[in-house]
Amino acid sequence: MTEQAYNIIKCSNNSETPSLTHVSEFYLLGFSEDPNLQPILLGLFLAMYLVTVLGNLLIILIVSCDSHLHTPMYFFLSNLSFADICFISTMVPKVIMDIQSHSRVISHLGCLIQMSVFLTFACMDDMLLSVMAYDRFVAICHPLHYQVIMNPRFCLFLVLVSFLVSLSDSLLHNLIILQLTSFKSKYIANFFCDPSQLLNLACSDTFISNMIMYFILTVFGFLPISGIFFSYYKITSSILRGPSLSGKYKAFSTCGSHLSIVCLFYGTGLGVYIDSALSHSPRNSAVASVMYTMVTPMLNPFIYSLRNRDIKDALRRLHSRIV
Secondary structure: OOHHHHOOOOOOOOOOOOOEEOOOEEEEOOOOOOOOOHHHHHHHHHHHHHHHHHHHHHHHHHHHHOHHHOOHHHHHHHHHHHHHHHHHHOOHHHHHHHHHHOOOEEEHHHHHHHHHHHHHHHHHHHHHHHHHHHHHHHHHHOHHHHHHHOOHHHHHHHHHHHHHHHHHHHHHHHHHHHOOOEEOOOEEOOOOOOHHHHHHHEOOOOHHHHHHHHHHHHHHHHHHHHHHHHHHHHHHHHHHOOOOHHHHHHHHHHHHHHHHHHHHHHHHHHHHHHHHHHOOOHHHHHHHHHHHHHHHHHHHHHHHHHHOHHHHHHHHHHHHHHO
């Protein structure tokens, strides 16, 4: 299917360009029509998926098995790894199946399910990064009260709240999309069911829906990142007031891995939205989305294992047990 086939036609009441009602399936955008590239794409996406799943499973295994890592920071990290596995699993297996079957069809119900799970775990990532920033804030700014504040019950409560907020975000988006009854086209200009793309396909006036979606994005996106900025503002202020240079370095090093993931997560996400706004090519936008949806979850385990001494030590202990 050519890229031009993904151009959206105008809705009208005449017979030449009728709107599509009761759509039972959609067609997703592929990365290339070249048959010689299909095996390469298949191998690339399969490798990225396996590395992501195995890397994050290894993080979960290490945190679960090593008593030295039974702390709030690594409890949140293991939950982030689980969210990353679920996040990438909503898209990549479907992409791999589409390349193998040479079919990019997804049912209307399947599209809604994929969108729901994608939004839930994307928001879960967002919320957990904010929770992890709060954990670092308490550890550095209130070290004497850290064990009392970040007790196991409160940590579990924070994860539960993160999940419920993420589920609410997904449900609100679903309620908006379920209002759409007629579409301009069956072709979604992305490799997964992006809610913004589905809104663009709607024949009805979507001004109110767009405003509601932007409001949801502001609430569920702006508040977590504001919490991260505030936490690191307080952390930086506290560290700079410290007298010891080695103490400052140690405090900053404990935040390095988390800061790297925050920059990667929000940097790639912002890059995708900027590229989507500036680029007129759906395929280019889809390729840019790969960074946000696939590369970021794949790199998270490497960032924590390469930059974190506790994880490295736990890996050595696990290796010595096995050998």
